[in-house]
Amino acid sequence: MGQSMIEGTSFLFNKETCFEYDGPKLESIEYFLNVLIRDKNKVFRAETGEEQTTILFKLNEKNHDNLNEEQFSIQFSDDLSQMSVISADELGIIYAILHISEAYLGVDKFWFWNDCEPPPKANVKIRAVPYLSEVAKVRFRGWFINDEVLISTWKYQQSNTYVWEMAFEALLRCNGNMVIPGTDIKNPIYKDIARKMGLWITHHHAEPLGAHMFSRVYPDKNPSYSENGDLFKELWKDAIIQQQNDKVVWNIGFRGQGDRPFWADDPTFDTDEKRGALISKIMSDQYELIAQYQKDPICCVNLYGEITELYKKGLLELPPGVIKIWADSGYGKMVSRRQGNLNPRIPSIPEQHDLGPHGIYYHVTFYDLQASNHLTMLPNTTAFVNSELGEAFDSQMCEFLIVNCGNIRPHIYFLDFVSRMWNKDRVDRGAFLDEFATRYYPAYSDEMSRNINDYFDAIIQYGLADDERAGEQFYHFTIRNLAHQWIVSHGKQSGKNLWWATGEIEIKEQFKWFKQKVESKLTEWDTLTKNVNQLVKEADCIEQKRINDQFLIQVLIHKNGCFALYYFSRAFEMFQEKEYREAYLLLHQAIEEIKETINIMQEPMNEKWVGFYDNDCLTNVTLTLYTLETVQRNIRMYGDGPSFYNWEKEYLTNPEEKKVMLLTNKTKQLTDEGLGSKLLEQDHN
Template sequence: MYSGKSFIFNKETYLDYQGPELKSVYHFMKVLIRDKDKVFQVKSTEVKTTILFQFDERNVHNLKREQFHIRFSNDLTEMKVVAPDELGIIYGILHLSEKYLGVDKFWFWNDCEPTIKKMVKIPSDPYFSDVPKVRFRGWFINDEVLISKWKHNNSNTYVWEMVFEALLRCHGNMVIPGTDIEDPTYKKIAIEMGLWITHHHAEPLGAKMFNRVFPEHNASYIENEDLFKKLWKDAIIEQQNDKVIWNIGFRGQGDRPFWVDDPTFDTDEKRGALISKIMRDQYEMIAEYQKEPICCVNLYGEITELYKKGLLDLPDGVIKIWADSGYGKMVSRRQGNHNPRIPSTPVKDDPGPHGIYYHVTFYDLQASNHLTMLPNDTNFVNDELSQAFEHNMCEFLIVNCGNIRPHLYFLDFVSQLWDKGKIESYEFLKGYVLRYNPSYSKEMSNYIQDFFHAVVQYGDHEDERAGEQFYHFSIRNLANQWVISNGKESAKNLYWATGKADLTEQFDWFKNKVKSKLPLWEALLEKGKAFVEDARNIEQQRLNDQLLIQVQIHKNGCKALYCFAEAFEKFKSKNYIEAYVLVNMAIEEIKESEKMMKNPKNEKWKRFYDNDCLTNVALTNYTLETVRRFLRMYGDGPSFYNWEKRYLTSVEESSVMLLTNKSKQLSDDNLIKKLKEKGKSLV
């Protein structure tokens, strides 16, 4: 009999489970076996121990929901992990995996395999897990265009399992498993892994979009109330046996207000009355199939304004979910040029429960971050969410997490906030870099702080800071208006940033915004390259593929936008060759981003960015090439030989013109190449 003071966890330890047959628990028992086999690869001792996971439905230990308790037999041959519910058991399993086997919560997403060991000695003290600050907490897998296509070991299903495993390792318990879900596979995986399901604010009750099912009908509730109710009833019946937080409400097709397509609702009073009626109808329909259903409503965008005006009548007990600006500030989001910034927090006497919809990634076709992390730092996020918690917004926190991998830093940070309520930002930073960049931990602490100092401040408010889409969408909008108006009409899509300025003023505005930040991004990039010079180990590969790529995207976008603005200045002064070369410099910047996205240091991430259709770096390159051709029309057409003759042909040759030209006209790429070879510095 073993007589030591610690429990021995090793290769011979037997793992057992006592409780109802739950697919989720069996799944994570296999996960623990997988992790155990990774860590313990050789036999270490004759000690035979058992870890028993026990489902205590009667809750004799008086545990809270999702809590687990660890205790040991007197002879220390058995560890018992007891929980009163499904998620408590799962969290207990993952606790052993992370704390004792050393499996990182983002092991798959951040390329962290645990250290091989002979055994682990676990102190025999009883342990009660903490209860998270937030009741329902999870991720909205939104704008998931990268992970919806990317495969690992030829499996996309496995990728989604890794999404949900990471969420549960972060103590999440709830998920919106994708956007505009046509394939229920991911939702089924999430349910079978023990997660609560909730719904996109544009897809009430998780029902199919009206126009997908009834394309021949107008998506008007007034005209087709019965058809809408059929969709909702079908969704309720389908999910009635699942753990669901039912999202009630009514927005419209295409994630926009329904009154955009139905001018009948031309006042806030009419809009609020219809939404209120629909929500009560939905609530009553759910109650027919689930006893005491848990429901929520998103006070998002225009809905916030209606609620603040007292025009929404909600059923009692519905969780009111308040959304941030998309950039982390708890105010209503900007939509087009409309930016009221209404505080997105309840007033003091507003009855709860209340929750939060928070973005660490966003997509607004303006200035948001999709391929790069949130441009506002952890101090900012800490203040916003801790203040929200002080307003009793602790019932629900859903985080827009995009494609997971570019946003691990903030997903980790917010998961600690939903556990503890408030944390010390710098301590988090130190712990984060120590986990993932131990060889450069001090340098990386400074590096990440410098990242946020380099971010472009595009607006007057503290949260109005630029993600990479600021460069890409601005270039494409400016380019479009430059070409179609011959540089004479302003880009109305950019009024949100510049106000009603003419096109020249708009170019100047963007140039001035990026000018002071460009040297910071350039310095950051060079410094980061020094860390990963030979990428000889997994730590350097991780740094290159996870953080340096984001610096690269920012630096390239920043410089491309600057060069593009300078090119327009040259165009206005009819200096077309210099404008042409400056646009080409912008193209070269964007191509650097494309190259890095296509060629990660770790082959595992090959093709991860293949479906970059939202920021769409390649489309920016295409747009710039179009402007480059446009400029050549001005300065080199219609013969397309003038620049070659002027800049590349010797004086004696160019002065003799027996033939217009002796070879085919050069392509744009070859023309630029030859200009460089000749050392022609035109700008």
């Protein structure tokens, strides 16, 4: 063999290397062999004239090599002309392909989502040392692509299907094997893509067995199991038949129509005993149905929200072997989530005597219409997540881990971190931060490590518990809630749907509470914004775009929201003192903050991401802008009406014009944007 191909004990991987597959024809393996060809062509852009080598992928279902589930081995021929990759199952081959893509070609796990194309090379010399992949800490591990309003409408190169393929590819690159592929109506579309890519399928806790929602199929019937149990069973049966040949972790249980308990719509179940008895019967019926169509089914049940309390009281009877899934608070703490103003914080972790198998439903993004994060990172730290999940693993909660990943791109930092935990247990968080910053911001890794730490230091602690830290919804839902109450009650009645500042206290005390919370963090967010902006100005093109579009945008969402809520709260104080011009100008400043957020969302540096935030219908930054503008117009009614020329005349016209008025006005009245800007400019001068 020529020296051009062999150097020492290395296998030569280059443009001429061909891929072969020995095993049953599987759509998923064919798909990922094409991914590897795609990646090879990205990295090796020209043929070298060197001798050809071969990478052989062998699916040995009889498992003569005694490999564990999903494990693969790599071996080399004596003459180093062939690399043999062997696994006993479908996912093992897929992981092997992606391992070669990442370890040898340099393709990043989040290459699509974080704009990281691998650098070109002439070839790669791989040491001819046998390799055996490790076995993951968690057996079933994956993402719940939930509240996916951004990626459900955004297209890349005119394709939304490709976006979802990239989501599932990233999950598999993180060594995930399971997915809840979206929510509600479009779930079957995405489920088919996930299935073709080799993933296990599981289901939303509000959509047992992956069946259609009862009220969608039977809108004129009462969604009561006691009244229409046969119709529910037909829906479940149809779903089971449709998925009987797939890899499924069947989610059994019964919550209700939508993401709330069924007894909210059925008052006959007015005791915990009645509720627990019905859920237990339903789970038994569901399990028996599944067993008719699939041998040895794997089932799970979500002990989520109110279900946790029923289980802890001993009121649920589960079929044998069902994986019990315990959910966090929505903010990463393993306690039951808040339901409105009810916040019992029941530990969401099994007792020592509670035999498994057990699993976890964990949020790195959440949507609760109050204070959670949807467009920005989890407001808690990697140290916090490391501790919570680590303690859960210590309690043998290692059978199942589904992570609510939202729209993926805003949450890469924690998705990467948690995937390392599901593979190897606890993670050195300092080393992770340094590696993350070096991987994505190599020229500014030290600065970005500091900035990321400063980001978490600037987060508002809205409650007493360690997980009660504010995502961006804290600003936006508060402004809209209090703005509504301000207008409809003329500033006299308190807001009714604010967890932290509600009840009997007056609306002015609510505003004061929120103002104090945000005021304490203004300087930190302002300083961080300036620091990151400086990096964007200094960075080269690739890093400039990544810092701007991935990190600065999240900093600005927080900074602008924080300042907007502060100005908004001060405006209310001025309104109460009948200082309408001052209130008007403070609202103008709040509006300018929100406009800055909208601008960076609509105009990313990388054109690839134009339109990504167009369907921001949950946090809905543009609705906050509309709300603030509405309040500002109302305030102008008080101080500048009915001519809407009073402030312009008093503050912006020349002294002689104020005294000699032959016409009421010589130009059209200024818009709020124009008037506010001119008044502020005058004040600053």
